[in-house]
Every structure is written in structure tokens, then in C-alpha cells.
Amino acid sequence: MANGSASSEVLENLKLELRRGCLIVAVLAQLRIExxxxxxRKALADDGLAIDEGTLYPLLRRLETQGLLVSQWRExxxxxxxxxxxxxxxETILKQLLGEWESINASLGRILQEA
Amino acid sequence: xxLVDSYLKAVRRYLPRAQRNDIVAELxxxxxxxxxxRQRELGRPLSDAEQxxxxxxxxxxxxxxxxxxxxxxxxxxxxxxxxxxxxxxxLILLSCNLALxxxxxxxxxxxxxxxxxxxxxxxxxxxxxxxxxxxxxxxNLLRGFLGRRMSESWMWPPAELAHLLPLPRWYSxxxxxxxxxxxxxxxxxxxxxxxxxGAAAPELKFTPDWHRYYIPILAVMLVGAGxxxxxxxxxxxxxxxxxxxxxxxxxxxxVMFFFRMHALVAxxxxxxxxxxxxxxxxxxxxxxxxxxxxxxxWLYLAITGLVYGRYCLPYxxxxxxxxxxxxxxxxxxxxxx
Numbered sequence: 001m002a003n004g005s006a007s008s009e010v011l012e013n014l015k016l017e018l019r020r021g022c023l024i025v026a027v028l029a030q031l032r033i034e035x036x037x038x039x040x041r042k043a044l045a046d047d048g049l050a051i052d053e054g055t056l057y058p059l060l061r062r063l064e065t066q067g068l069l070v071s072q073w074r075e076x077x078x079x080x081x082x083x084x085x086x087x088x089x090x091e092t093i094l095k096q097l098l099g100e101w102e103s104i105n106a107s108l109g110r111i112l113q114e115a
Numbered sequence: 116x117x118l119v120d121s122y123l124k125a126v127r128r129y130l131p132r133a134q135r136n137d138i139v140a141e142l143x144x145x146x147x148x149x150x151x152x153r154q155r156e157l158g159r160p161l162s163d164a165e166q167x168x169x170x171x172x173x174x175x176x177x178x179x180x181x182x183x184x185x186x187x188x189x190x191x192x193x194x195x196x197x198x199x200x201x202x203x204x205x206l207i208l209l210s211c212n213l214a215l216x217x218x219x220x221x222x223x224x225x226x227x228x229x230x231x232x233x234x235x236x237x238x239x240x241x242x243x244x245x246x247x248x249x250x251x252x253x254x255n256l257l258r259g260f261l262g263r264r265m266s267e268s269w270m271w272p273p274a275e276l277a278h279l280l281p282l283p284r285w286y287s288x289x290x291x292x293x294x295x296x297x298x299x300x301x302x303x304x305x306x307x308x309x310x311x312x313g314a315a316a317p318e319l320k321f322t323p324d325w326h327r328y329y330i331p332i333l334a335v336m337l338v339g340a341g342x343x344x345x346x347x348x349x350x351x352x353x354x355x356x357x358x359x360x361x362x363x364x365x366x367x368x369x370v371m372f373f374f375r376m377h378a379l380v381a382x383x384x385x386x387x388x389x390x391x392x393x394x395x396x397x398x399x400x401x402x403x404x405x406x407x408x409x410x411x412x413w414l415y416l417a418i419t420g421l422v423y424g425r426y427c428l429p430y431x432x433x434x435x436x437x438x439x440x441x442x443x444x445x446x447x448x449x450x451x452x
Contacts, residue, residue, distance in 0.1 A: 036144070037141060037144070037145050038144070038145050038148040038149070041145075052172070052174075053145060053172065053173050053174075054173060054174045054178070054179050054182055055182070057138070057141060057142065057145070057183075058182040058183050061134075061138075061183065073140075079144060079147070079148075080140065080144065081144050082140070082141050082144070
């Protein structure tokens with residue numbers, strides 16, 4: 001019983017690490033279309049990659065500080081919202097990350113076939 | 116003030132100054148969008164408890180704010196003493212404690228007409244640094260054992276939201292152990308005076324003033340320990356924490372204020388060298404009045420009493436509203452009515 005709960009905890013931690021690596025690519029990819037935080041989070045969740053509120057906003061700020069995103073406050077539905085989209089540098093980086101992603105996928109596919 | 120404004124005000128407190136307005140504006144927009152979406156789903160305004168579900172999903176205001184500060188720093192000496200999740204909170208708490216300690220020391224020196232020296236500030240502040248670091252090292256260790264349960268607990272919830280949060284059992288249990296040990300120490304003192312008088316115990320006796328204040332101080336300690344014990348069993352009686360602490364710390368501040376004004380020890384009967392014992396008694400009285408039971412203690416209790424008094428106000432408002440027949444949730448006043 002103890003072993004069962006220990007290995008499920010290990011699995012959950014590893015799943016978290018796996019997701020963490022994919023989140024940045026997912027967020028950048030979603031922001032090829034301009035969105036604000038709430039709709040971005042819903043879009044990610046609808047596509048099966050839920051991200052909690054406390055993680056998303058600091059991540060968006062970090063990506064903006066790194067020059068990969070640009071943001072703008074605009075009024076919509078009588079509310080001020082901050083809209084994010086990819087910057088030109090962000091588009092370049094995203095292409096490169098997607099290339100890297102495909103390369104890793106291919107390598108993993110070969111490893112699994114060999115196994 | 117709406118609950119969401121109370122939540123955002125609490126987050127704002129811990130945010131980096133330069134980005135505060137911007138981050139709060141963004142969080143406000145996100146939270147209100149979530150609240151509106153839920154309201155549309157239900158087709159009616161949300162209750163306080165329903166709003167709290169959304170705030171809890173967002174997380175402890177301090178933790179939410181500290182994610183904007185987190186740079187992965189930690190305190191590591193060979194092995195990790197305080198991890199990156201707790202390190203920002205450790206820095207904030209240590210700064211507040213040191214600032215408060217400096218103010219209290221300054222007041223004590225002024226009251227005692229003692230000159231301001233570096234030593235007078237340095238030693239208490241070093242003690243403060245050691246104590247806060249030890250507490251956070253312990254929290255870091257507990258995090259390993261308690262994990263998710265601890266990360267879901269809110270450290271200092273805003274007063275307007277505190278009534279919607281059950282008290283974490285681990286918090287009440289650790290408080291009970293600490294209070295329990297303190298109360299045990301106080302109970303043992305009449306039988307083992309060395310516990311407070313040290314090596315001077317054989318030459319001294321407690322004065323009638325000591326005995327007069329002994330029971331009231333014990334009562335205050337028992338109220339504190341009792342509150343924590345009850346909250347281990349009934350974590351939903353969250354009103355008990357601010358009210359219990361307001362009473363215990365407030366009464367404690369008053370008792371300690373007067374307690375330290377009296378001579379607490381005198382030369383013991385039947386000592387051979389009466390003059391020496393009287394001299395020792397004078398020194399020990401000074402040390403007790405300015406050290407163990409010094410002004411720092413009643414000031415600290417007075418400040419915490421006021422803080423918990425502030426936390427009592429939302430409960431009092433709800434209780435008065437309930438008495439006047441206002442609409443309220445039974446959950447909010449569990450055990451109180």
C-alpha cells in the first residue's frame with residue numbers, strides 16, 4: 001500500500017516535470033493569436049493542457065521580459081484587459097522550439113521502437 | 116469592500132513595488148472574469164463561500180505574489196536549509212521582524228534611559244535572525260512531510276476572508292505543542308526554580324508579587340493552549356483563533372506590563388551570606404525585568420493582540436448581522452451560533 005502511494009507520487013511529480021517543459025511551447029503557440037489571460041487559460045485547458053492561474057501570469061510576464069511577447073491594455077466588454085501576442089522574436093523562437101520538439105519526438109520514437 | 120478587493124489588497128502587499136498596479140489590474144480582470152463566468156453558470160450572485168472556492172484555486176495571496184518575485188534563491192549550506200518556495204517569505208518576514216525588533220529595542224532603551232549602543236541592537240537582532248531562520252528551516256522540513264497540505268494553507272489570510280478558511284490542523288497542532296511546552300515550563304517553576312533562576316536559585320525565593328501574578332499568567336497560557344487544542348479537533352471553528360488570541364494576548368500584555376514592575380525574587384530565608392543573596396536578588400530582578408519578562412514581551416503581546424482584534428471584526432459584523440436577522444451562511448459562523 002505504502003509502495004503504491006509512493007510510486008503514484010513519483011508518477012505525479014514526473015508528469016508535472018514533463019508538462020512544465022511543454023507549457024512554454026504551448027503558451028507561445030497559443031499566442032500566435034492575440035488573447036488575454038483568461039481566454040488563454042481556457043484555450044489551453046480545452047486543448048488538454050490546463051495551467052493554474054498562479055503559474056500562467058508570472059510565466060507571461062517572464063516571457064514578455066524576455067522579449068518573446070508583447071502586451072497591450074484595451075477595453076473590452078467595459079473591462080480593461082491585457083492582451084498578449086507573440087513578438088517577432090517570439091515567432092522566431094517558437095519556430096526553433098517546434099523544430100527542437102519534433103527532433104526530440106523523432107528521437108524518442110526511435111528509442112521506443114528499439115526497446 | 117468586495118471580497119475580491121480584499122483578496123487583491125492582500126496580494127498587492129507582497130508584490131514587487133514597481134509592478135504592483137499592473138499585476139493587480141491583471142489579476143483583478145482574471146478573477147472577475149472567473150466570478151462572472153461562475154455567476155452565469157449558476158444564474159445568481161455567488162455566495163461568499165462560492166467566491167472563496169475561486170480564491171482558493173488562485174492560492175494564498177502571499178504565495179501568488181511571491182511567484183512574481185521568485186528567482187529560485189534559497190538558503191543552502193551544504194544542504195538546502197530553506198528552499199526557493201519559502202525563501203521569499205523568509206526574507207519578508209525576517210525584514211519585518213528586524214524592523215519591529217529595532218523599534219521595540221529603541222522604545223525599551225528610551226524608557227530605561229539607557230544609551231543607544233550598537234551592542235544593544237546587535238545581540239537581540241542576531242537572536243531574531245537565528246530564531247526566524249530556525250523556524251523556516253523547520254517549515255522547510257515540514258514541507259517535505261506535509262507537502263500538498265501545507266502548500267494549500269494560507270499563511271496570513273486577509274481578515275475579510277479568514278472566516279471562510281478552516282484552520283490547518285498541522286498549524287494548530289504545532290502551536291499546541293509549543294504552547295504546551297511553555298505552560299509545562301511555567302507549571303514546573305515552583306518545583307524547579309532553576310528553570311527561571313538558573314544557578315542563583317539556592318540563594319533566592321519568589322516574592323508575594325510573583326505568586327500574585329503566577330495564576331493569571333498560567334490562565335493566559337492555558338487559554339492559548341486550549342484554543343489551539345480545540346482547533347485541532349474543530350478546524351472549522353476558525354473564529355476561535357482570532358478571538359482566543361485577542362483575549363490571551365491582550366490579557367497577557369496587561370498582566371506582563373504590571374508583572375515586570377515588581378521585584379519578583381528576594382534573598383532566600385536562612386542563607387548564610389544575606390548581603391550577597393540580596394545583591395544576587397537585585398541583579399536577577401533587573402535581568403527578569405529587562406530580559407525574560409522585559410518590555411519586549413508585553414509590547415509583542417499588545418501588538419499581536421491588536422492584530423487579532425482586527426481579525427475579530429469581520430466575525431463580529433457577521434454575528435451582529437445574524438442577530439438582526441440578516442442572510443448568512445451557517446458555515447461562516449460554525450460553532451459561534
